[in-house]
Amino acid sequence: MLILGAVLAAILLSVFLGSCENALMEAVERDVAGLATYTVTYEANGATGGDVPVDLTEYNTGETVTVLDEGTLVKNEYQFVHWNTQDDDNGTSYVAGPTLIMGTSDVTLWAIWTQLPTYTVTFDSQGGSAVDSQLVIEGDFVLEPADPTRSGYTFEGWFKESLCNNPWNFFSDTVTENTTIYADWEARTYTVVFDARGGDKPSPTSKVVTYGEAYGTLPTTSKDDYIFEGWWTGANGTGSQVTELTTVATASNHTLYARWGWYEFELGDLAASIDQGWVFYINPDAYEDGWKYLMAYTGDLTAKVWGTYNYTISGADGTAIDTGEQNTIDIVTGDPLTDTAADECADHSFDYGGNTYDDYYLPSKDELDLMYNVLHAEGHGFFHDVLYWSSTEASATTAWAQDFSDGTQTPEPKSDPYAVIPIRKY
Numbered sequence: 001m002l003i004l005g006a007v008l009a010a011i012l013l014s015v016f017l018g019s020c021e022n023a024l025m026e027a028v029e030r031d032v033a034g035l036a037t038y039t040v041t042y043e044a045n046g047a048t049g050g051d052v053p054v055d056l057t058e059y060n061t062g063e064t065v066t067v068l069d070e071g072t073l074v075k076n077e078y079q080f081v082h083w084n085t086q087d088d089d090n091g092t093s094y095v096a097g098p099t100l101i102m103g104t105s106d107v108t109l110w111a112i113w114t115q116l117p118t119y120t121v122t123f124d125s126q127g128g129s130a131v132d133s134q135l136v137i138e139g140d141f142v143l144e145p146a147d148p149t150r151s152g153y154t155f156e157g158w159f160k161e162s163l164c165n166n167p168w169n170f171f172s173d174t175v176t177e178n179t180t181i182y183a184d185w186e187a188r189t190y191t192v193v194f195d196a197r198g199g200d201k202p203s204p205t206s207k208v209v210t211y212g213e214a215y216g217t218l219p220t221t222s223k224d225d226y227i228f229e230g231w232w233t234g235a236n237g238t239g240s241q242v243t244e245l246t247t248v249a250t251a252s253n254h255t256l257y258a259r260w261g262w263y264e265f266e267l268g269d270l271a272a273s274i275d276q277g278w279v280f281y282i283n284p285d286a287y288e289d290g291w292k293y294l295m296a297y298t299g300d301l302t303a304k305v306w307g308t309y310n311y312t313i314s315g316a317d318g319t320a321i322d323t324g325e326q327n328t329i330d331i332v333t334g335d336p337l338t339d340t341a342a343d344e345c346a347d348h349s350f351d352y353g354g355n356t357y358d359d360y361y362l363p364s365k366d367e368l369d370l371m372y373n374v375l376h377a378e379g380h381g382f383f384h385d386v387l388y389w390s391s392t393e394a395s396a397t398t399a400w401a402q403d404f405s406d407g408t409q410t411p412e413p414k415s416d417p418y419a420v421i422p423i424r425k426y
Helices: 004-031 324-334 341-346 366-377
Strands: 040-043 066-067 076-086 097-101 105-117 118-124 136-137 153-159 179-187 189-195 206-210 226-232 254-262 277-284 293-296 301-305 348-350 355-357 389-391 398-403 409-413 417-420 423-425
Touching: 066 105, 118 341, 277 366, 293 348, 293 366, 301 341, 324 341, 324 389, 341 389, 348 389, 366 389, 366 409
Parallel strands: 040 105, 118 179, 189 254
Antiparallel strands: 066 097, 076 105, 118 136, 153 179, 189 206, 226 254, 277 293, 293 423, 301 417, 348 355, 389 398, 398 409
16 A cells, blocks of 8 residues: 555656646747736835826737826925836836837836925015015915005005016916015005194195105194294194105094294293283293293282182192193182182283283292292382282182282282282293
8 A cells, every 4th residue: 555655646746747847838938939928017106195007908028018107196395207117216217108118027117206496485575564485396386475564555465576567376376486576555545634723724624645655735824923833743733843745654544733833032021012911931841831931911900809718729729830820710610709819810801913812810829929030020010019919829718929029928818809910821
């Protein structure tokens, strides 16, 4: 049995070896006869999207292969160049078309990519707020930035040149070099109102102006006893002057104010050109305060009591320069008596040069002292060497008076009648 099995195994091995030898010979014969087939495979080689092309054809040696293009295959920031038999582009390169002759083995073609150049896109806001630049791959679109801002102007879009004739289309225009894109602006218009500050109504009373351009023609106005000095940005004719050539730099509707100048007087002058008052104070902050001089009336009024005895007037205690007017208002409105020294001054008016001056009041303690020192002591005015009332309350029973014979200031009973001389601002 063992001998029979060995013989059988030897027979089977002989048959197997003969079969392999025959198959090998047949393959060699088919290859020599050009009957073997080979395939072409495509590799994405780092692509970030799309599909590699697929060729299902089997090719014979020597047959021309039509190489496929990249189809949908893409790689971010790269451009397809060609196919190569090695992934590092060190083999044989092929482009799409009938460019490959099949050899005696299967072929693998690798996509070869080249990085696209990157360009800088700069945004010139032309006076507006800054906009960050962008790095853009060649052939890509620019991302539209947020609109810049510019005081006094409306943003009108981005353009290809500084003169803004050709708009930049963020959905169709691509970048092929370093590029600058320019902002376009339209100046806004605003309404400016002219406040004559007591002067005659100007014509026109307002006008429309364009930001960044000159104001153009401005109206005029006039006011009795004052000199018109043009239009100014401050409420009392302060700030800066605006002329026809001034460029509009206020990005809103705004008001210009008439500035009124004063006739020039010195301390102790009799203001002959206006109400004939005696000048005893020159205000260093004239334009800010709206008045330049304190002037005393040219004569005494009827002697009056200061007010109700043992009665306090709220607020009538100002002593400083430019407090007499408010003291007078507080006395007139707060004292039950209606025929006081303050009433006498508030009711006083004076006609001169075709104008009526009726804005008089009782001077404060310090204003009255200036009248004594600047006018009476220097021989100006028509004062007498008697007691004059101030508008400054000293207590519930007394108020400050001044003796013009020697300049002494003392609290005196409110119920005593003393001389009264009104003053006014100019």
